[in-house]
Amino acid sequence: MNRRPLRxxxxxxxxxxxxxxxxxGAPAAPLALRVPYTTIEGTxxxxxxxxxxKWIADVNANGMKVVYTGGGSSKGRKDFAQSTNDFAISxxxxxxxxxxxxxxxxxxxxxxxxxxxxxxxxxxxLKIGGELVRNLRLSGETIAKIFTNQITNWNDPAITADNNxxxxxxxxxxPVVRSDGSGTTAQFTTWMDDQYPSIWRPYxxxxxxxxxxxxxxxxxxxxxxGSDQVMNTVKGFAGNGTIGYVEYSYPVNASYPVVKVLNKxxxxxxxTQYNTAxxxxxxxxxxxxxxxxxxxxxxxxxxxxxPISSYSYMVIPTSATDARMTTSKRQTLAxxxxxxxxxxxxxxxxxxxxxxxxxxxQAGFDQVAKLKKADPGVNLTDRDVRSCNNPTFDGKNLSHNxxxxxxxxxxxxxxxxxxxxxxxTGTNKPSTDDPDAPEDAADPEAPAAGPGExxxxxxxxxxxxxxxxxxxxxxxxxxxxxxxxxxxxxTAVYANPTLVSARAGDQRPFGVLAxxxxxxxxxxxxxxxxxxxxxxxxxx
Amino acid sequence: xxxxxxxxxxxDRDDLPPAVPRRAVGAxxxxxxxxxxxxxxxxxxxxxxxxxRFLPLDGPAWFLVFLLGTGLITTGLLTAMTSTLVxxxxxxxxxxxxxxxxxxxxxxxxxxVFVYLEGWRPLTHWNFxxxxxxxxxxxxxxxxxxxxxxxxxxxxxxxxxxxxxxPLGIGTAIFMVEVGGRFSRIVxxxxxxxxxxxxxxxxxxxxxTVILALGLPRSGFAAGLAIAVMMLPIIAxxxxxxxxxxxxxxxxxxxxxxxxxxxxxxxxxxxxxRPGLATAVILGIARGVGETSPVLLTSGAASFLVxxxxxxxxxxxxxxxxxQARSGVPTAIERGFGAAxxxxxxxxxxxVVARLIARPRRARPSLPRRLLRLPVDWARAARRxxxxxxxxxxxxxxxxxxRVPHPASRPAPALEVSP
Numbered sequence: 001m002n003r004r005p006l007r008x009x010x011x012x013x014x015x016x017x018x019x020x021x022x023x024x025g026a027p028a029a030p031l032a033l034r035v036p037y038t039t040i041e042g043t044x045x046x047x048x049x050x051x052x053x054k055w056i057a058d059v060n061a062n063g064m065k066v067v068y069t070g071g072g073s074s075k076g077r078k079d080f081a082q083s084t085n086d087f088a089i090s091x092x093x094x095x096x097x098x099x100x101x102x103x104x105x106x107x108x109x110x111x112x113x114x115x116x117x118x119x120x121x122x123x124x125x126l127k128i129g130g131e132l133v134r135n136l137r138l139s140g141e142t143i144a145k146i147f148t149n150q151i152t153n154w155n156d157p158a159i160t161a162d163n164n165x166x167x168x169x170x171x172x173x174x175p176v177v178r179s180d181g182s183g184t185t186a187q188f189t190t191w192m193d194d195q196y197p198s199i200w201r202p203y204x205x206x207x208x209x210x211x212x213x214x215x216x217x218x219x220x221x222x223x224x225x226g227s228d229q230v231m232n233t234v235k236g237f238a239g240n241g242t243i244g245y246v247e248y249s250y251p252v253n254a255s256y257p258v259v260k261v262l263n264k265x266x267x268x269x270x271x272t273q274y275n276t277a278x279x280x281x282x283x284x285x286x287x288x289x290x291x292x293x294x295x296x297x298x299x300x301x302x303x304x305x306x307p308i309s310s311y312s313y314m315v316i317p318t319s320a321t322d323a324r325m326t327t328s329k330r331q332t333l334a335x336x337x338x339x340x341x342x343x344x345x346x347x348x349x350x351x352x353x354x355x356x357x358x359x360x361x362q363a364g365f366d367q368v369a370k371l372k373k374a375d376p377g378v379n380l381t382d383r384d385v386r387s388c389n390n391p392t393f394d395g396k397n398l399s400h401n402x403x404x405x406x407x408x409x410x411x412x413x414x415x416x417x418x419x420x421x422x423x424x425t426g427t428n429k430p431s432t433d434d435p436d437a438p439e440d441a442a443d444p445e446a447p448a449a450g451p452g453e454x455x456x457x458x459x460x461x462x463x464x465x466x467x468x469x470x471x472x473x474x475x476x477x478x479x480x481x482x483x484x485x486x487x488x489x490x491t492a493v494y495a496n497p498t499l500v501s502a503r504a505g506d507q508r509p510f511g512v513l514a515x516x517x518x519x520x521x522x523x524x525x526x527x528x529x530x531x532x533x534x535x536x537x538x539x540x
Numbered sequence: 541x542x543x544x545x546x547x548x549x550x551x552d553r554d555d556l557p558p559a560v561p562r563r564a565v566g567a568x569x570x571x572x573x574x575x576x577x578x579x580x581x582x583x584x585x586x587x588x589x590x591x592x593r594f595l596p597l598d599g600p601a602w603f604l605v606f607l608l609g610t611g612l613i614t615t616g617l618l619t620a621m622t623s624t625l626v627x628x629x630x631x632x633x634x635x636x637x638x639x640x641x642x643x644x645x646x647x648x649x650x651x652x653v654f655v656y657l658e659g660w661r662p663l664t665h666w667n668f669x670x671x672x673x674x675x676x677x678x679x680x681x682x683x684x685x686x687x688x689x690x691x692x693x694x695x696x697x698x699x700x701x702x703x704x705x706x707p708l709g710i711g712t713a714i715f716m717v718e719v720g721g722r723f724s725r726i727v728x729x730x731x732x733x734x735x736x737x738x739x740x741x742x743x744x745x746x747x748x749t750v751i752l753a754l755g756l757p758r759s760g761f762a763a764g765l766a767i768a769v770m771m772l773p774i775i776a777x778x779x780x781x782x783x784x785x786x787x788x789x790x791x792x793x794x795x796x797x798x799x800x801x802x803x804x805x806x807x808x809x810x811x812x813x814r815p816g817l818a819t820a821v822i823l824g825i826a827r828g829v830g831e832t833s834p835v836l837l838t839s840g841a842a843s844f845l846v847x848x849x850x851x852x853x854x855x856x857x858x859x860x861x862x863x864q865a866r867s868g869v870p871t872a873i874e875r876g877f878g879a880a881x882x883x884x885x886x887x888x889x890x891x892v893v894a895r896l897i898a899r900p901r902r903a904r905p906s907l908p909r910r911l912l913r914l915p916v917d918w919a920r921a922a923r924r925x926x927x928x929x930x931x932x933x934x935x936x937x938x939x940x941x942x943r944v945p946h947p948a949s950r951p952a953p954a955l956e957v958s959p
Contacts, residue, residue, distance in 0.1 A: 041758065041840050041853050050867055053678050056843060060675035067853040069758075069841040070863065084751055084758065130596075228866045237599060250868045351679070514594040518586065519613070526617035533621070
């Protein structure tokens with residue numbers, strides 16, 4: 001066992017290097033107090049996997065080895081209860097008893113902490129005359145009715161009303177849901193159960209959320225395993241008329257549109273990182289169960305809030321006698337969580353998630369402290385909100401809300417009774433009239449505009465919200481923001497629906513008729529010749 | 541009995557008119573060729589009209605479906621206008637059979653081609669093979685990170701799997717064929733049932749026994765065990781089939797010479813069945829190397845290179861492909877396809893190596909020896925050529941044929957007592 005001192009030495013050297021580099025601006029604690037890092041393993045949510053992998057890649061430079069294997073929230077919780085991982089990530093807390101009547105609880109002492117936020121997005125394929133609709137708007141009630149088979153056609157008056165009188169062609173709606181147990185389903189059904197119990201509960205049969213979406217026989221509803229499959233079905237060859245719920249990053253990566261959902265302030269908003277983060281400022285944590293209470297989020301009166309916003313939990317072991325945990329594992333976990341809650345949130349927007357606001361980060365740090373309570377060897381010096389490099393608040397000045405300054409107000413055409421805006425959704429860019437809005441999601445730390453000039457009404461022309469084209473490579477504006485690029489593109493891409501939809505209905509019968517006539521034209525003479533040749537007495 | 545040739549065909553009679561060139565029976569006439577080619581030309585034109593002009597059916601899939609339909613109609617029609625009903629039926633069934641063959645071929649080819657079309661770009665970066673994914677974020681460009689950790693992990697896990705499943709599988713097959721008895725029937729039933737074992741069950745089995753009950757960490761070793769469970773029934777069943785076709789008189793001869801049962805198996809049965817046994821192992825490997833679900837449960841998806849299978853999470857190629865392809869990030873998906881392409885090449889290489897090993901021992905000298913002997917062979921051939929040129933005569937074909945290595949023509953020397 002002469003490898004151990006070597007490893008220790010190596011770790012110490014790495015830690016020293018870290019201290020020299022001064023990671024995160026935090027002054028390093030005395031070397032003797034820091035225990036060396038060791039590999040920690042986590043399993044769970046596929047919803048959060050992408051951002052977790054990004055953080056794992058980032059902390060690798062600090063000598064932290066973290067392994068995360070997706071496989072579903074339920075699996076993560078089960079693995080945690082069975083002590084086969086060091087942390088789990090899950091969208092929903094332990095349920096006690098799951099849908100199938102199996103136990104869903106952990107005897108291993110644990111704590112929940114918020115790890116990453118995001119909005120449940122509704123992506124759809126709806127074509128009018130071969131052109132994809134990119135600016136659909138729906139209210140929460142309409143969405144709930146669509147996913148409970150009460151609204152089954154795109155020309156439903158409720159959808160027309162949501163889109164300010166803009167009618168869509170007669171086309172059956174095919175809702176696409178998840179067939180596997182999924183946190184996304186749980187988040188979606190939690191929202192429906194809370195906000196539209198009169199629509200959701202008769203459909204589900206009882207109250208509460210579910211990880212397995214219930215399907216009724218005879219409906220057009222399609223079930224697919226995994227967010228990627230839902231996305232593939234919606235954007236697929238035969239996907240016209242489908243609508244599915246996925247996390248926002250999937251439509252962004254596939255450059256597919258998402259539904260703008262109506263919030264309490266009367267604006268239709270997209271689940272961009274800002275809208276989700278603003279909504280979650282009203283999230284509360286139940287002091288006894290430590291689980292999320294999102295009632296305030298669903299009805300957040302801020303015009304920027306995306307109603308169906310939620311966050312996923314990290315489940316960490318808190319027992320001092322945990323068989324799997326060591327001081328060095330707890331230290332690695334604590335530092336990994338610290339990075340995730342602070343600097344790691346900077347990249348959340350870029351990956352289609354949303355940074356956690358102050359209230360949730362604060363709650364997270366309270367839970368991390370339990371690691372130190374379990375093991376005094378864990379060093380949490382300078383691991384608090386003040387040294388936190390989170391993009392939604394300023395650690396130095398906690399009373400100043402950076403998020404409120406940075407998050408752009410929705411465009412005027414997104415209001416109920418106005419618009420609809422001609423701006424495409426699913427681009428990870430906020431739809432706003434605010435010319436100073438941070439357009440590039442990769443750079444949320446862009447200097448925030450002062451509140452006085454932010455809401456400059458002159459910069460908001462009627463229809464065309466100026467959307468500055470930003471080169472994703474350089475971050476430089478590719479076109480002058482002043483020129484209304486969205487206007488010309490809007491009229492070109494978003495064809496007038498009523499005209500084309502009226503024609504689309506007639507096209508098919510005439511097309512079939514033409515095909516039948518063509519076939520008859522070719523086949524009938526040939527058949528006549530063939531029968532004449534065969535007739536007895538003909539000059540064969 | 542004698543056969544009389546028709547007199548007018550004889551060439552020695554000059555007064556007859558020259559023979560009319562005999563018509564080839566099987567070749568199509570110009571009429572038939574026109575019917576065949578013209579029918580398809582008409583079908584393409586009609587399909588274009590229907591799919592692109594009349595109905596909103598874009599895309600190559602609809603085009604091909606309609607092409608088959610219109611092709612059938614026009615072929616049948618054109619044939620009916622010139623020929624009998626029998627010919628119509630023959631021509632149309634010909635179209636259907638050819639289309640079926642094309643569909644099968646297209647399915648196989650497209651599965652391979654699609655993977656390479658989607659994943660060729662990562663393959664052009666050298667770092668894709670020489671680096672692991674530590675410190676590489678999911679959206680990183682392709683010139684960062686690679687699949688070294690997954691390839692090494694797959695190799696280690698597969699080696700563990702083979703080390704366990706090969707002796708067990710062939711031992712089971714020997715028990716079923718050579719020992720027999722009442723139990724062998726039970727074993728055979730169990731093995732056959734296990735072939736249909738869903739891979740997730742194999743993973744769950746190892747997960748509950750090794751990871752939960754024994755408390756071992758998720759590791760390459762646990763994944764190797766799960767792969768062994770997957771491979772075992774495949775190897776046992778294929779080996780069973782192969783051992784059963786070993787001629788019985790070989791066994792009888794060996795036993796009659798006084799060899800024990802064990803020596804008979806070791807020296808007579810197994811060497812005879814060697815190519816077949818290698819095929820059994822190949823089938824097992826092919827099943828094991830591509831399994832995702834047992835690996836998903838038993839080994840974590842580490843992003844860095846792990847060499848010790850007992851230490852902790854270890855990635856493997858199928859798991860890497862699975863995680864990358866489902867992430868929804870374009871570059872990650874591309875990386876996943878690249879890894880899938882590498883996986884296919886790896887499986888192909890394994891097949892080739894196994895086929896080379898599986899060759900009967902004395903039918904052909906080993907590859908290095910053949911390479912060494914190549915100059916000698918060339919010199920000999922040159923000398924022979926020179927001799928033939930200087931002394932023209934009836935060349936002796938026999939030695940030439942003997943020199944040319946011809947492995948397939950020689951039977952497997954199973955019980956050659958003396959070389």
